[in-house]
Amino acid sequence: MKSFDVAIIGAGPAGMASAIEATRNGLSVIVLDEQPAPGGQIYRAIETVSDQRAAILGTDYLAGRDLAAAFRNCGATYVSGATVWNIDNGLKINYSRAGLGSDQISATSLVIATGAIERPTPMPGWTLPGVTTAGALQILLKAHGAVNDDVVLVGSGPLLYLVATQMLTARYAPRAIVETTPAGRLIKAARHLPRALTAFSYLRKGLAMKRKLHKSGIPFYANARAVAIEGTTTAQAVIFQSGGKSHRIETTAVALHQGVIPNQQITRLLRCEHDWNANQHCFVPRLDAFFQTTVENIYVAGDGAGIGGAVSAALRGRLVALRIAEKQGKDTIARQNDVLKKLKADQAIRPFLETLYAPSPENLLPADDVMVCRCEEITAGQIRHAVDLGAPGPNQVKSYLRCGMGPCQGRMCGPTVTQIIADHRKKEVGEIDYYRIRPPLKPLALAELAAIESEPTRHTPL
Amino acid sequence: MFKRVQTDISNPVSIEFEGQKIDVEQGETVAAALMLAGKRKFQESAVSHAGRGPFCLMGVCFECLVEINGTPNRQACMILAEDGMKIRIQKAAIEETDR
Ligand SMILES: Cc1cc2nc3c(=O)[nH]c(=O)nc-3n(C[C@H](O)[C@H](O)[C@H](O)COP(=O)(O)OP(=O)(O)OC[C@H]3O[C@@H](n4cnc5c(N)ncnc54)[C@H](O)[C@@H]3O)c2cc1C
Ligand code: FES
Numbered sequence: 201m202k203s204f205d206v207a208i209i210g211a212g213p214a215g216m217a218s219a220i221e222a223t224r225n226g227l228s229v230i231v232l233d234e235q236p237a238p239g240g241q242i243y244r245a246i247e248t249v250s251d252q253r254a255a256i257l258g259t260d261y262l263a264g265r266d267l268a269a270a271f272r273n274c275g276a277t278y279v280s281g282a283t284v285w286n287i288d289n290g291l292k293i294n295y296s297r298a299g300l301g302s303d304q305i306s307a308t309s310l311v312i313a314t315g316a317i318e319r320p321t322p323m324p325g326w327t328l329p330g331v332t333t334a335g336a337l338q339i340l341l342k343a344h345g346a347v348n349d350d351v352v353l354v355g356s357g358p359l360l361y362l363v364a365t366q367m368l369t370a371r372y373a374p375r376a377i378v379e380t381t382p383a384g385r386l387i388k389a390a391r392h393l394p395r396a397l398t399a400f401s402y403l404r405k406g407l408a409m410k411r412k413l414h415k416s417g418i419p420f421y422a423n424a425r426a427v428a429i430e431g432t433t434t435a436q437a438v439i440f441q442s443g444g445k446s447h448r449i450e451t452t453a454v455a456l457h458q459g460v461i462p463n464q465q466i467t468r469l470l471r472c473e474h475d476w477n478a479n480q481h482c483f484v485p486r487l488d489a490f491f492q493t494t495v496e497n498i499y500v501a502g503d504g505a506g507i508g509g510a511v512s513a514a515l516r517g518r519l520v521a522l523r524i525a526e527k528q529g530k531d532t533i534a535r536q537n538d539v540l541k542k543l544k545a546d547q548a549i550r551p552f553l554e555t556l557y558a559p560s561p562e563n564l565l566p567a568d569d570v571m572v573c574r575c576e577e578i579t580a581g582q583i584r585h586a587v588d589l590g591a592p593g594p595n596q597v598k599s600y601l602r603c604g605m606g607p608c609q610g611r612m613c614g615p616t617v618t619q620i621i622a623d624h625r626k627k628e629v630g631e632i633d634y635y636r637i638r639p640p641l642k643p644l645a646l647a648e649l650a651a652i653e654s655e656p657t658r659h660t661p662l
Numbered sequence: 663m664f665k666r667v668q669t670d671i672s673n674p675v676s677i678e679f680e681g682q683k684i685d686v687e688q689g690e691t692v693a694a695a696l697m698l699a700g701k702r703k704f705q706e707s708a709v710s711h712a713g714r715g716p717f718c719l720m721g722v723c724f725e726c727l728v729e730i731n732g733t734p735n736r737q738a739c740m741i742l743a744e745d746g747m748k749i750r751i752q753k754a755a756i757e758e759t760d761r
Contacts, residue, residue, distance in 0.1 A: 234721060236742065241720070248689070253667060283721075298741070317722050327725075329702035329715030336719035344687070344694040345667040370667055433713050434702050452663070463722075574717075575724065577709040606708065607724035607735070642721075643735060 204230045204277070206524055207293055207307035209284050209466060212240015213264070213510045214502025215313035216271035218517030219278075225525035225532065229276035230305055232295050234283040238268050240315055240502075241335070242510045245343040253345050256370045260405075260510070261342075267514065286639035287470060291497070296644060309497045309524045312467060313517060316460035316503035319482070319559060320612050321355065322566040325429030326456065327574050334363045334457035347372040348453050352438050354378040354427055355457035357557040358406065363455070365409050368416055376419040376449055378440055380458070380560035383423045389556035396552035403549065421447060425562065429454050458559040461615065462504045468637035470495055476630030479554045480507055481564065482615065483634060490523040490536075491516055499524070508547060515543045565623050566616065573613035575606020580620055587624045594618055594635045607643055610635045664698045677747040686743050693719060693726045693738035696749070704728050704738060705752035727752045 206222050208215045211233035222229045239246040243264030254262055271278075279295070285302075286294040291310050296302045318333045325331065334353055340346040351374045353364055364374050396403055414420065421442040430437040430448075437450045461482035464474065472493035473486040484506040491499050499520040502513035519539045522532040566572060568581030578601050586600045594617050597603055603617060604610030610617075614635050622629040666687070673688035679696055686695035693716045696704070703713035705727045716726040719739045726738040729750040738749075 234740065250668065256667070317720070318718065327707070327712065327714060329704070329713050332716060333718050336717065339719040340664070340694055340697065341667075344690050344698070346664045346694055346698050347667060348664045350663060372665070434715075574714075575708065577707060607727065608722065611722050645733075 201292070201304050201306055202230075203306040203308075204228045205307070205528070206230075206309045206311060206521070207232065207291070207305065208276075208311040208313055209233070209293075210240060210313035210315055210502065210504075211235070211238040211271070211278065211280075212313060212315050212502060212513060213242060213267060214315070214504075214513040214517035215240065215311070216267050216517070217514035218311050218313060218501050218521045219276040220267075220270050220274045221518040221521035222524065223274045223276050225521065225530050227521070227525060227528065229274075230307070231271075231276050231278045232282040232284055232293070233278075233280060236280055238271055238278070238280070239264055240313075240513075241339075243268060244339060249342070250345070253342070256366055257342060258366065258369075264510075283642055284466065285641045285644060287466065289470075294639075296642075302644070309527075310499065311517070311520055311524075312493075312498065312500045312504055313502045313513075314463045314466055314504050315513070316507060317463045317611065318359075319458045319461045319563075320616055321456040321458050321563050322570050322572050322580070322616055323427055323429065323456070323563065324567075324570055325431060325435065327571060328429055328431045328435045329433070330431070330435030330452050331429055331454045331456065334360050334455040335460075337455050338363045338366065341366060341370065350375060350451055351453045351455055352376050352378060352449050352451045353455050353457070354380065354424070354438060354440075356381045356560060357457055357459040358553060359460065360457040361406070361409050361413060363457075364413055364418070368413065368418070373416055373418050374455075375451055376421065377413070378421045378424045378427065378438065378442070378449075380424050380427060380563070381422075381557060382561070385556050385558065389552050392552035392555055396549050399546065399548040403552075427560075427562070458563050459557060460503065460507055462506060464504070464634070465609075465611070465637055465641050467493060467498075467500060467504070468634060469639065469641060470498060472498065472500075474634065476628070477506060478629075479551065479558075481559055482507075483618075483630075489540075491520050492523070508550065512543055512546045515539050515546065519543065564616070564619050566620075572616045572620070573601075573603040573606065575608055575612070576602045576604075578603040578613070580616075583617055583620050584624050587621055591621075592625070593621060593632055597621065598635060604635050609637070609641070609643075663700060666698065675743050675745045677743050677745075677749060679749045680751060688743075690743050691719075691739055692728065692730065692736075692741050692743050692747070692749060695743045696738065703751060706754065708754055729753075 205227040246264040281298040282295040424440040424442045427440040467485040474483040501517040622632040717723040730736040
């Protein structure tokens with residue numbers, strides 16, 4: 201088995217920046233990522249995107265080009281199409297390569313840079329074909345130049361408006377934007393404005409985006425509640441209340457978004473401690489000032505450490521690499537301080553955004569008849585009933601109902617299940633905690649499992 | 663309906679979905695290719711057998727599971743379309759084995 205000073209999971213801005221900084225400090229580095237190319241979520245397909253598509257995606261996206269090029273040249277071993285499915289306490293890492301078999305490597309330090317996922321958005325009809333996340337539409341645009349001419353966007357958050365702007369630029373404006381942000385949020389968020397003003401360029405970009413969307417004539421529906429998707433076999437309409445009226449928009453495609461949350465599969469697998477972040481409405485791994493988890497030599501960089509955006513993701517990646525190098529005897533303190541200062545400045549916008557775009561209450565605590573676990577088709581009402589019968593936490597609800605036992609392994613229901621239980625038992629969410637995550641992180645073919653011990657390690661050096 | 667911003671397919675790859683031949687652009691994932699061909703139902707849910715289709719397109723939700731060349735439970739959003747691939751609607755999702 202090959203071994204490295206540092207193993208980095210994820211080749212988004214955090215993972216790429218971390219690899220560049222670590223190799224610069226003489227460490228041997230391997231980067232594993234399940235996508236076919238580097239970039240992560242924000243810079244997906246950055247190396248191959250056409251000029252036409254690049255113009256649609258905008259300058260923030262194109263900023264990833266230089267980072268990806270520097271990453272390619274940094275000397276790290278990069279394995280694409282590599283899905284990490286287990287890591288043990290000794291930092292032995294198993295990954296499968298696009299169904300081709302499984303390999304194992306080991307490392308002294310681990311950097312988890314697996315980013316964020318979109319927050320699950322349970323509501324009536326959200327399992328109908330034709331309903332996707334807003335991020336899914338953006339992935340189709342970035343990686344495939346695919347756009348849909350019949351989309352109603354529903355939800356809240358910066359990414360929703362970014363996707364709308366990109367669709368507009370591609371000349372396929374969404375049919376309507378149904379905003380679930382409750383009234384009065386702006387007033388609540390206003391107290392964070394002074395700090396946000398120190399990150400003025402973010403504010404300016406956000407305002408410009410909204411102005412452009414409003415000017416385009418796309419219908420906006422504010423403060424939407426009681427949102428549901430209708431359809432028998434596929435999505436046919438979105439219904440909701442807004443401005444004191446009931447609305448129904450016929451459409452074949454609905455895209456949902458309620459912000460992003462850290463992807464916690466690997467930190468949970470490794471039994472790192474997590475805390476509930478009430479501002480971001482999600483679990484965040486407990487980290488020290490240098491982004492080390494409660495387990496020695498395991499670090500989290502990027503949005504997995506709490507949502508901070510792409511610029512902070514790269515800064516966190518660099519900081520972690522500098523810290524690891526310091527532990528191996530390099531003098532990196534001055535550079536760490538420099539990065540810490542930049543990080544603090546870049547985070548100034550966050551409290552404002554978190555308050556303004558906090559997720560919709562009806563998504564966080566869905567009504568009894570709403571399906572929460574898509575794989576096993578378990579409703580919010582069934583979960584509440586299981587709690588009434590004595591299930592105190594997610595793992596008991598799981599064994600009562602099979603909730604979270606399907607192929608997605610709880611990724612789509614876990615956050616909601618925890619919040620429903622906490623609310624129903626009138627407990628703190630952090631106290632209720634989360635599903636216990638076990639390997640494999642993704643379902644494996646039997647052949648892959650069988651191959652683990654016997655197969656020699658294969659690598660594709662850059 | 664999904665459309666390509668660039669209208670022409672420049673490097674065609676031919677796949678089959680439920681016996682129907684579909685030309686797609688090289689480098690497209692199976693999910694993107696099928697969505698561009700107007701397909702929305704990829705699998706039947708394990709419990710009620712309701713139709714399901716891709717939701718996240720980033721490997722998280724497992725709603726895009728299809729059968730590819732006879733192998734079930736393939737994540738269409740993570741697999742690139744290859745010439746001659748035979749894809750079928752997945753009838754029952756995998757069950758967990760070890761917990
Ligand atoms: C769908 C989506 C779209 C987004 N689009 C934008 C945008 O356009 N602009 C913006 O400012 N922000 C966007 N964001 C927010 C975004 O998360 C961050 O700004 C930024 O991408 C975070 O960088 P990161 O390096 O932390 O993680 P990511 O960029 O998310 O990179 C994580 C990488 O880890 C890989 N990975 C995850 N699990 C495994 C595993 N088990 N094995 C191997 N590899 C794994 C993933 O494939 C991914 O490439 C988006 C988020 C999502 C979820
Ligand atoms: S669409 Fe979600 S995993 Fe493929």
